[in-house]
Amino acid sequence: MTARNRELGGVLVAGVIAGTALASVTIARGSEVSASATTYGIAFLGLYLAAHLVVRRTAPYADGALLPLTAVLTAFGLALNYRLDPDDGGRQALWVLIGVGVFAATLIALRHDYRVLESYRYLFGVAAVVLLLLPSVPGLGERVNGVKLWVDVGPLQFQPGELAKICLILFLAGYLREKREVLAQGRLKDFGPLLAIWGAAMLVIVQTNDLGSALLNFGIFLAMLYVATGKALFVGAGLALFVGGAALLYNALDRVHERVTIWLQPWTDERVHCALNGRLEFRQDCASYQLVKSLYSIGNGGFGGTGLGEGTFTSTDGTELIPHLRTDFIYSAIAQELGLIGAAALLLCYMVFVARGMRIALRAQDGFSKLLAAGLTFGFALQAFVIVGGVLRLVPLTGITLPFVSYGGTSIVANFLLLAGLLLVSNRANSPP
Amino acid sequence: MNRQIVRLTYVALALVGVLVVMTTYWQTWAAAGLADRQDNAIKRVAEFSIDRGLIFSWKPRKRLARNIERTVEQRTLFFRRYPYGPLAAHLVGYSTVARSRTGLERSLNDYLTASNASLSTLVDKALDEFRGKPVEGADVVTNLDLDAQQVALDALGTQCGAVVALDPRTGKVRVMASSPSFDPNLAENDFEKIERIEADCQPAAPLLNRASAGLYVPGSIFKVITASAALESEKFTPESTFVDPGYCTVYGKRVNNFDTTSPFGTIDLESALAYSVNSVFCNIGKELGARRILDTAKRFGFYELPPLETPRDEREPSGLYDNRRLYYPARDPDIDAGRMAFGQERMLVTPLQMAMVAGAIGVGGRLIEPQAVDRIVGPGGKVLLRQRPTLIRQTVSQETADAVAAMMRLAVERGTGTAAQLSGYSVGGKTGTGETGVPGSNTTWFIAFAGPDAESPAELAIAVVLQNQSGTGGTTAAPIARAVMQAILP
Numbered sequence: 001m002t003a004r005n006r007e008l009g010g011v012l013v014a015g016v017i018a019g020t021a022l023a024s025v026t027i028a029r030g031s032e033v034s035a036s037a038t039t040y041g042i043a044f045l046g047l048y049l050a051a052h053l054v055v056r057r058t059a060p061y062a063d064g065a066l067l068p069l070t071a072v073l074t075a076f077g078l079a080l081n082y083r084l085d086p087d088d089g090g091r092q093a094l095w096v097l098i099g100v101g102v103f104a105a106t107l108i109a110l111r112h113d114y115r116v117l118e119s120y121r122y123l124f125g126v127a128a129v130v131l132l133l134l135p136s137v138p139g140l141g142e143r144v145n146g147v148k149l150w151v152d153v154g155p156l157q158f159q160p161g162e163l164a165k166i167c168l169i170l171f172l173a174g175y176l177r178e179k180r181e182v183l184a185q186g187r188l189k190d191f192g193p194l195l196a197i198w199g200a201a202m203l204v205i206v207q208t209n210d211l212g213s214a215l216l217n218f219g220i221f222l223a224m225l226y227v228a229t230g231k232a233l234f235v236g237a238g239l240a241l242f243v244g245g246a247a248l249l250y251n252a253l254d255r256v257h258e259r260v261t262i263w264l265q266p267w268t269d270e271r272v273h274c275a276l277n278g279r280l281e282f283r284q285d286c287a288s289y290q291l292v293k294s295l296y297s298i299g300n301g302g303f304g305g306t307g308l309g310e311g312t313f314t315s316t317d318g319t320e321l322i323p324h325l326r327t328d329f330i331y332s333a334i335a336q337e338l339g340l341i342g343a344a345a346l347l348l349c350y351m352v353f354v355a356r357g358m359r360i361a362l363r364a365q366d367g368f369s370k371l372l373a374a375g376l377t378f379g380f381a382l383q384a385f386v387i388v389g390g391v392l393r394l395v396p397l398t399g400i401t402l403p404f405v406s407y408g409g410t411s412i413v414a415n416f417l418l419l420a421g422l423l424l425v426s427n428r429a430n431s432p433p
Numbered sequence: 434m435n436r437q438i439v440r441l442t443y444v445a446l447a448l449v450g451v452l453v454v455m456t457t458y459w460q461t462w463a464a465a466g467l468a469d470r471q472d473n474a475i476k477r478v479a480e481f482s483i484d485r486g487l488i489f490s491w492k493p494r495k496r497l498a499r500n501i502e503r504t505v506e507q508r509t510l511f512f513r514r515y516p517y518g519p520l521a522a523h524l525v526g527y528s529t530v531a532r533s534r535t536g537l538e539r540s541l542n543d544y545l546t547a548s549n550a551s552l553s554t555l556v557d558k559a560l561d562e563f564r565g566k567p568v569e570g571a572d573v574v575t576n577l578d579l580d581a582q583q584v585a586l587d588a589l590g591t592q593c594g595a596v597v598a599l600d601p602r603t604g605k606v607r608v609m610a611s612s613p614s615f616d617p618n619l620a621e622n623d624f625e626k627i628e629r630i631e632a633d634c635q636p637a638a639p640l641l642n643r644a645s646a647g648l649y650v651p652g653s654i655f656k657v658i659t660a661s662a663a664l665e666s667e668k669f670t671p672e673s674t675f676v677d678p679g680y681c682t683v684y685g686k687r688v689n690n691f692d693t694t695s696p697f698g699t700i701d702l703e704s705a706l707a708y709s710v711n712s713v714f715c716n717i718g719k720e721l722g723a724r725r726i727l728d729t730a731k732r733f734g735f736y737e738l739p740p741l742e743t744p745r746d747e748r749e750p751s752g753l754y755d756n757r758r759l760y761y762p763a764r765d766p767d768i769d770a771g772r773m774a775f776g777q778e779r780m781l782v783t784p785l786q787m788a789m790v791a792g793a794i795g796v797g798g799r800l801i802e803p804q805a806v807d808r809i810v811g812p813g814g815k816v817l818l819r820q821r822p823t824l825i826r827q828t829v830s831q832e833t834a835d836a837v838a839a840m841m842r843l844a845v846e847r848g849t850g851t852a853a854q855l856s857g858y859s860v861g862g863k864t865g866t867g868e869t870g871v872p873g874s875n876t877t878w879f880i881a882f883a884g885p886d887a888e889s890p891a892e893l894a895i896a897v898v899l900q901n902q903s904g905t906g907g908t909t910a911a912p913i914a915r916a917v918m919q920a921i922l923p
Contacts, residue, residue: 029507223441223444226437226440226441227434227437227438227441228434228437230434230436230437267470282472284470284472285472292470292472293474293475295459295467296467296470296473296474296475296476297475298456298459298460299459299460299463299464299467299468299473299475299476300464300467300468300475300476300479301460302460302461302464303460303461306479312475312476312478312479313475314478315474315478315530316478316481316505316510316512316530317505317530318505318506321474321475321478322475335456335459335460336475339460340456340457340460340461343453343456343460344453344456344457347449347452347453347456348453350449351446351449351450354442354445354446354449355442355446358438358439358441358442358445361438362435362438362439367434370434370435370438371434374438374441377445378441378444378445381445381446381448381449382445382448384448384449384452385448385449385451385452388452389448389451389452389455392452392455392456392459393455394451394452394455
């Protein structure tokens with residue numbers, strides 16, 4: 001069986017999963033299984049079949065597992081978003097549609113040779129920095145939850161950080177391919193760029209208060225530097241610099257300080273000062289309210305979960321118990337409704353995606369492609385780790401999205417770009433000479 | 434570069450793999466701990482879709498807590514109603530969305546929501562869930578005598594205080610009243626009304642279950658412990674005589690009797706208890722030393738949390754307190770044993786503990802575990818839990834207990850506790866007036882046991898405490914004890 005036929009089979013399975021998930025949400029909401037569930041299932045399947053056909057035409061030798069995995073992940077996301085808020089579910093569906101469109105357009109545009117991107121590497125580098133700093137431009141950025149992540153463009157809001165990640169990976173793939181020999185010699189003066197990027201990461205934290213995207217982008221940088229040079233020492237030095245810098249900022253920035261305090265001690269036995277209302281409260285009722293409620297949500301799921309549509313996210317009077325559930329905390333909703341089984345299945349999808357992505361990097365012929373595929377894949381894994389790890393109290397909680405699952409347009413589109421990139425690299429690596 | 438990519442793959446997979454491990458941790462290992470937390474609104478709200486078990490009184494059999502069904506966004510929710518309002522508010526507690534739970538509603542939540550880990554409940558629950566029916570919780574039958582509970586609460590009135598009555602043979606708690614009480618139906622939406630409740634004390638603290646968590650200076654009721662310790666030491670007998678000058682000298686200071694104007698002269702131990710002569714007990718205390726008396730108190734359950742089905746933090750252990758902390762002296766001289774012997778000197782006790790003491794004396798020294806719950810019955814009528822009388826320990830020898838019981842009978846017959854006499858029953862009791870140092874704000878006590886005659890074991894034990902009193906235990910608390918005993922005894 002060829003990769004494309006495997007892909008077709010996978011997409012069909014994903015369509016069934018998406019239809020079942022929505023039907024299950026509809027039943028739990030007390031309405032009958034209306035035609036809409038079936039219609040939705042068919043539309044979902046149609047969308048991914050179209051994507052499959054585009055891949056068949058433009059990247060016939062590409063890996064066959066990634067598109068079906070993406071379909072399953074978006075099915076998770078759509079079902080949960082629809083369950084939590086039908087309106088947002090509809091908007092999310094629109095964003096998936098746009099994402100697939102961007103995906104198809106990218107494949108078509110770069111079908112001959114994506115490696116032309118390498119020559120625009122510095123452009124991507126500048127774009128990455130500009131995009132990262134965009135939200136802190138006065139009048140443009142919007143603060144959500146004390147963190148500047150959003151940019152208003154007319155009626156649209158977008159999260160430039162998601163696109164910055166892709167640009168950064170493209171820049172690093174090109175730059176490191178060019179400089180890897182020089183860097184590998186490990187002369188002191190060659191540490192310049194490393195220090196410059198570290199400085200940029202710290203600047204991003206200071207400017208946007210966003211520990212999460214700094215961690216993500218700096219992690220990607222270190223991983224790609226390691227792949228390019230093979231020097232574990234660079235990674236160690238980079239990590240030390242990052243931790244040291246973050247520790248300094250920890251004391252200097254209240255926001256970072258608070259995040260770390262919440263992480264280390266979400267529950268207090270005594271009332272502590274609450275910055276939200278200026279009174280003395282238990283921390284679990286104030287600063288770490290969100291985190292502990294999300295942990296309760298996960299704990300309430302147990303092994304098998306409450307069932308899709310049966311979870312508890314609102315109080316008896318309809319008020320929300322967990323703020324930002326559909327974006328930052330979508331994982332705790334999944335863990336409650338689908339339980340350990342469902343959450344592990346979701347994480348397994350990410351693991352397979354990561355394994356296939358790295359396989360593409362291994363098979364790629366040239367340095368740029370290898371670095372690009374490894375960077376995209378590692379970024380994908382690290383992003384899932386940072387947000388889910390934050391929700392699970394493994395690392396300090398930060399507001400980044402869960403790829404393909406969280407509600408949010410920019411994130412969906414950016415991740416479809418990432419998918420397109422991996423398929424293009426894969427297609428080239430597998431093409432007969 | 435391939436070697437690096439392979440290593441990076443391991444790192445990336447490990448990052449996601451760690452997430453699986455952590456999710457497993459929260460959903461299996463830590464799940465029970467999360468579920469028990471008071472601020473776990475998710476669990477609490479989720480449990481409102483369970484047809485929560487009812488809570489009944491023992492006699493007459495009435496529903497102390499029932500459910501009303503309401504449909505919110507296509508989901509059937511069960512909200513609590515407490516038909517008797519303040520009557521048994523402290524023991525039953527409340528179950529709300531906004532203010533979590535208290536009392537049996539909190540401590541027996543697993544039974545009431547059918548989430549206790551018993552195979553048959555799990556199967557029933559799974560079947561209910563599968564059929565799409567609301568899960569049914571198990572019903573709780575308490576040991577409360579509702580009429581006597583009403584008598585107790587009425588008698589307390591606007592005074593601050595508590596009444597605990599139990600059957601000392603079985604430990605069944607018949608009355609547990611705390612005043613001021615509150616209406617648990619207000620806890621969800623009108624909590625401010627509860628906070629505004631006023632009574633004859635400051636703060637009124639209506640939510641405090643004074644019966645098991647109220648700590649009070651015992652005063653003379655502690656003499657029951659001292660007398661037991663004295664007899665157990667074999668240095669004294671009920672016939673031992675003392676000369677009462679009307680006061681006792683400790684550390685060079687005079688400690689007066691309640692009434693210094695008429696010293697008793699030569700008096701034996703039995704009469705000293707009946708008439709509550711401080712100087713006698715003061716001298717016994719000095720003779721025995723603090724720790725010997727405290728060790729006898731420990732036999733009766735002091736220095737440990739009294740067993741009961743209510744939440745742990747709604748009970749307090751009795752004993753010496755230092756800076757709000759339970760304190761046991763390392764050496765005898767650390768404590769003024771003379772004053773402790775008649776219940777002053779930082780000694781604090783709960784009514785529940787003192788009812789246990791009276792009960793144990795009344796049944797030959799056997800201390801039985803107090804139980805507020807009789808049984809828990811599953812939805813199918815199957816009894817999930819039936820409480821059986823449990824002996825905690827033989828506190829003092831039967832001879833000692835019987836001798837102290839005789840002294841307490843004398844106190845009711847012709848001593849300080851005559852107001853508690855009940856025709857047809859043999860009542861033994863002890864009055865107490867704990868001085869707080871402010872005139873007119875004494876803590877008054879009466880503890881007692883009652884049986885059909887002096888030879889049979891007691892059928893009922895009671896402790897009554899009142900705050901901010903100007904009278905004595907004999908005039909204020911004893912009549913309340915009598916009224917409640919009369920309501921319970923056949």
